Amino acid sequence: LEVLAEPLRDDGIVVKTTAVWDHPLYEGIVRRAIESGADLIVKDTHHHSAVARVLLTNTDWNLIRTCPMPLWLVKPQAFERTPVFVAAIDPMHQHDKPAALDDEILHVCKALSNSVDGTVHAFHSYDPRIAVATATANAYIPVSLPFDEIEQQMHEDHQKRFEEITHFHKIDDDKAHLVAGLTHEELPLIAEKLKADVVVMGAVARNRWKRLFIGATAERTLEHLPCDLLIIKPDWFQTPVRMDNHEAA
Template sequence: MQLQQLLVVIDPTQSSQPSLERAAWIARHSGAAIELLICEYNGALDSGLMFEAPALDKARHALLAQRRDWLEQLATPLRQEGLQVTSEVRWGKPLHKMIIARCAELKPDLLLKTAHSHGLLHRLLLSNTCWQLIRYCPTPLWLVKPQGEWRGQRLAVALDPTHSADKPASLDHQLIDAAQTLGQTLGLEDHYLHSYAPLPRTLVFDAELVADYEYYVERTGERHREAFEQLLDGHAIGKPRTHLLQGFAEETLPRFVDENAVDLLLMGAIARGHLDTALIGHTAERVLEGVNCDLLVLKPQGVAAHRAG
């Protein structure tokens, strides 16, 4: 995973831009260039019912010029400290399609966008645009949690060595390589997680398994440990930074993030067939909504952008 070009989605409705703050932190460590992107649209300026076409064009150009001036204000202090920052303003909707189109043109190494959060739940609440980007955008997507101080000390990557979610085996190796690159470039301590859950006793209907349920649980754990160790074999990863967690991923991963002060969680995403919804998996979706940290979602290498509905 390279860190040469970052694309940052700027929210024109907010004064605070956590995604830009994170991008600047990444650029300071990596030397990456930054592009600031605003995708603007106002239905009142896209209809000829109230105004004639020349007046609408003039109003749109004025609004885009205002946005461009604001981006330049955001970029100026970053340029003064030596960072390479450019800006881009686009008109159109929906937002996720506009962002994906710019990704196709710029081909950034990383797309950063601020995700929403709920002050009481202390978790991310992903917007429809976030979900659409997770499903359809091939660019690695860094979703920034807007609340809390960014420590920038520790990352964790969720792996699936048994490929229970139909993920290609290469995606786990891609996640490991990305985590190691981020760890070295950004100074993050990298940890590697695999979570598994044996069937609860109440759902085991095989008489032989019921009779020796403890052996079944032990053997399940051994199989997952073997698969986890085989996946990690060949990567320079110390044992203290590998963690086999027993339990459902939507419970164990958020708990690990909280207990170990994880700043960034990496996960893989896959598209499922030709469905417009292109789910990344119900478990992964629950994990994404439940964690209390930034998220980095990667697609398998070579995946083209899916057509977004």
């Protein structure tokens, strides 16, 4: 650790190193972060080019689920000269995320962008099939529905809410991306198209027994992103990790 820290210190960065034994690993990381008053956890990830996916470990997933502070999962690649940040928001709150979390995601994106002279894009996707399924849910006989009209209405509803938050945060219209489709397919595509350096998204864990809840297809979304990922928790989130670890005793 000291060998890794010295070049950073030479650049004027204050670096402290700590090596402790703890189990399981993710709990040890969370405990140390809380004890030190950390504002951010940064962890490496490994990209498997043959299958074009990030190989997230069990430790990665448990950190996503349990760490109370922002978690930055990084890839072994340098940023572009003008870094691109993508805020993945959910203005309709379809995935049980509080409204304030979208604001926090955009605040973080803008703060990071301002510090490195980068650019911020906002992203939101919706699945038109949900509206059709809702419309037919109570039908007892086969019905014919105006799919185009239903899809158009859904688009307008999402666009209205999306524009409300992007305009409030002064995101230019050409940097606001509203897409009809599945998040786990569309978000990696837009990140690749924009050559994004970081995607910022929110996460809520419904309870201590479940994994991360970002959406029904969270794992596929995260594992196929071609860039760094910064995950933000809501202010009220409380980690299930106990500060007194009986397993390490």
